Amino acid sequence: MKSTLHIRGPFGPFDDPLLYLRFYYTGRAILFDLGELDGFAPRDLLRITDVFVSHAHMDHFAGLEKLLRLHLHRTPILNIYGPDQFLDRLEGRLSGFTWNLTHGYPLIIAGYETDGRVLRKASFSADQGFRRRNLDVRPWKGTLLNEKAFRVTGEILDHGTWCLGFRFEEKFKVNINTGELKKLGLLPGPWLTGFKDAILRGEPPLKRIKARGTAGPVELTLADLDGIYHRTRGHVIAYVVDAADTPGNEKKILNLAKNADLLYIEAAFSIRDGELAEQRNHLTAQRAGQLASQAGAARTRLIHLSPRYQGFESHLVDEARDGAAGKVRVEAGWKETKI
Numbered sequence: 001m002k003s004t005l006h007i008r009g010p011f012g013p014f015d016d017p018l019l020y021l022r023f024y025y026t027g028r029a030i031l032f033d034l035g036e037l038d039g040f041a042p043r044d045l046l047r048i049t050d051v052f053v054s055h056a057h058m059d060h061f062a063g064l065e066k067l068l069r070l071h072l073h074r075t076p077i078l079n080i081y082g083p084d085q086f087l088d089r090l091e092g093r094l095s096g097f098t099w100n101l102t103h104g105y106p107l108i109i110a111g112y113e114t115d116g117r118v119l120r121k122a123s124f125s126a127d128q129g130f131r132r133r134n135l136d137v138r139p140w141k142g143t144l145l146n147e148k149a150f151r152v153t154g155e156i157l158d159h160g161t162w163c164l165g166f167r168f169e170e171k172f173k174v175n176i177n178t179g180e181l182k183k184l185g186l187l188p189g190p191w192l193t194g195f196k197d198a199i200l201r202g203e204p205p206l207k208r209i210k211a212r213g214t215a216g217p218v219e220l221t222l223a224d225l226d227g228i229y230h231r232t233r234g235h236v237i238a239y240v241v242d243a244a245d246t247p248g249n250e251k252k253i254l255n256l257a258k259n260a261d262l263l264y265i266e267a268a269f270s271i272r273d274g275e276l277a278e279q280r281n282h283l284t285a286q287r288a289g290q291l292a293s294q295a296g297a298a299r300t301r302l303i304h305l306s307p308r309y310q311g312f313e314s315h316l317v318d319e320a321r322d323g324a325a326g327k328v329r330v331e332a333g334w335k336e337t338k339i
């Protein structure tokens with residue numbers, strides 16, 4: 001299955017946790033957690049349209065200003081989601097600057113928070129000095145963002161405070177039937193990228209596509225091309241950070257990571273420091289491995305290791321492998337990846 005996503009986690013095991021997903025077809029990106037963003041090129045940060053913040057501890061939310069500075073002059077809407085009381089945190093951060101010169105700037109931040117029952121929305125417009133405007137309150141059943149090509153859902157985990165865990169699901173993948181392509185007198189080529197993109201964006205059937213035919217370029221509608229592709233299961237990626245090891249959290253984490261192709265999960269402490277993990281409402285590496293295995297994840301990457309284990313990160317990876325009991329590929333790398 002060809003990858004449609006560029007995936008980047010934190011740059012190292014001790015860095016602030018985050019997950020950056022860029023869609024190859026549209027160039028757009030979404031971000032999970034907003035800690036230190038050093039290491040990202042401005043052009044990559046400018047692709048971000050939606051940010052999902054697990055909770056407002058500094059290591060998950062300190063990068064807001066960097067993102068804001070880049071988007072301030074260029075972006076019309078930036079959506080930011082977080083757990084209960086997140087809108088107060090966002091408002092507090094935005095009110096920490098003077099905005100008398102931003103009249104006419106395009107940026108509107110659409111902020112969302114959920115307490116597990118409702119989703120509250122507020123907007124903060126650069127033109128109005130980022131003054132908070134409370135908008136609607138809707139019942140919430142777990143979905144944060146639902147688009148034609150993918151959805152993001154969340155669960156509220158207990159970390160001594162609320163912490164959102166996330167599940168990203170592509171709704172489908174577009175696979176080309178080369179036999180049908182031939183029958184229509186068409187040749188494969190870069191035009192298929194534009195075709196797939198149009199399907200993923202949910203363009204209407206009369207949308208015209210420039211295709212490559214055996215007799216030269218030809219323009220066809222999506223309806224004409226209906227037979228050249230079929231849909232298959234899309235990828236699932238889960239992102240779980242900062243959660244106490246409780247039965248309630250276990251159930252929710254398993255829900256988030258169920259049959260995931262890739263699970264990013266915190267492994268803050270070694271099992272040897274299990275007591276500390278309990279006090280700080282974090283998981284151990286072994287537990288992270290167990291949860292990945294129980295959830296039926298195919299691959300997992302450990303993130304958010306405590307800096308006390310600098311130089312010993314491979315021990316934590318080993319502990320997670322013990323926990324996973326050979327049922328999940330526990331990856332020791334922190335570089336960008338594909339699924």
Ligand SMILES: [Zn+2]
Pocket residue numbers: 055057159242
């Ligand atoms: Zn935390």
